[in-house]
Amino acid sequence: MFSVFAIFALTFVVAAAAYQDSPQPEKGEQIMNASCRTCHDLRPIDTHALDEKGWTSEVESMIEQGAEVAKDDVPVLVEYLARMHGALPDGPGKEILLNTCTQCHDLMRVRRQGRSAEGWLEVLDAMLNEGALLSEQDLPVLLRYLARTFKPER
Ligand code: HEC
Numbered sequence: 735m736f737s738v739f740a741i742f743a744l745t746f747v748v749a750a751a752a753y754q755d756s757p758q759p760e761k762g763e764q765i766m767n768a769s770c771r772t773c774h775d776l777r778p779i780d781t782h783a784l785d786e787k788g789w790t791s792e793v794e795s796m797i798e799q800g801a802e803v804a805k806d807d808v809p810v811l812v813e814y815l816a817r818m819h820g821a822l823p824d825g826p827g828k829e830i831l832l833n834t835c836t837q838c839h840d841l842m843r844v845r846r847q848g849r850s851a852e853g854w855l856e857v858l859d860a861m862l863n864e865g866a867l868l869s870e871q872d873l874p875v876l877l878r879y880l881a882r883t884f885k886p887e888r
């Protein structure tokens with residue numbers, strides 16, 4: 735006979751297996767979470783877009799200020815930051831993107847997309863509906879930056 739305990743035990747085994755399958759944050763993210771949120775939150779990271787060289791010197795400067803990152807972890811962290819918060823082309827609209835579009839989510843949602851100007855206008859409309867604080871003057875500047883930087887793939 736199948737006892738209640740057996741069912742409990744089985745449920746536990748299934749739940750434990752599901753838990754093990756759930757993806758851990760990758761190494762670089764783990765290092766960032768452990769080392770980069772003791773003095774400030776992740777906002778200064780979210781609002782910066784740098785290449786590998788830029789992140790290397792930023793991380794070095796943070797270590798000088800007291801951030802604790804194991805020597806071997808530095809390249810892993812820098813690679814992660816350069817991939818998730820990589821450099822963006824300079825130009826009007828960049829600062830608006832970094833400051834306004836990082837309030838609710840990071841920029842991976844933006845970076846993963848390629849859209850026409852009409853497509854980006856739809857996104858901006860949707861974000862205004864979500865509550866994004868994008869002024870009337872900033873909207874066309876940001877729209878031009880997005881349409882020029884994140885074009886549809888051909
Ligand atoms: C010991 C405290 C401390 C830790 C830990 C720390 N930071 Fe900072 N961070 C600061 C201070 C203070 C500032 C503001 C002054 C400055 O820009 O140097 C700052 C500013 C920044 C900025 C903005 C710099 C700019 O040019 O405006 C970035 C980006 C940054 N931190 C990234 C990181 C990363 C990545 C880590 C993890 C490796 C980290 N921080 C860990 C103290 C810290």
Ligand code: HEC
Pocket residue numbers: 831834835836837838839843844847857858861864865866867868
């Ligand atoms: C007030 C919070 C908020 C702000 C600020 C914000 N977003 Fe969003 N964004 C959201 C939410 C919530 C979603 C998920 C909505 C959904 O999936 O329907 C989202 C999703 C997105 C997506 C994915 C849409 C899709 O269909 O795949 C993009 C692209 C995006 N945002 C771009 C931006 C840009 C560009 C800005 C800066 C103007 C911005 N967001 C600012 C809340 C915000």
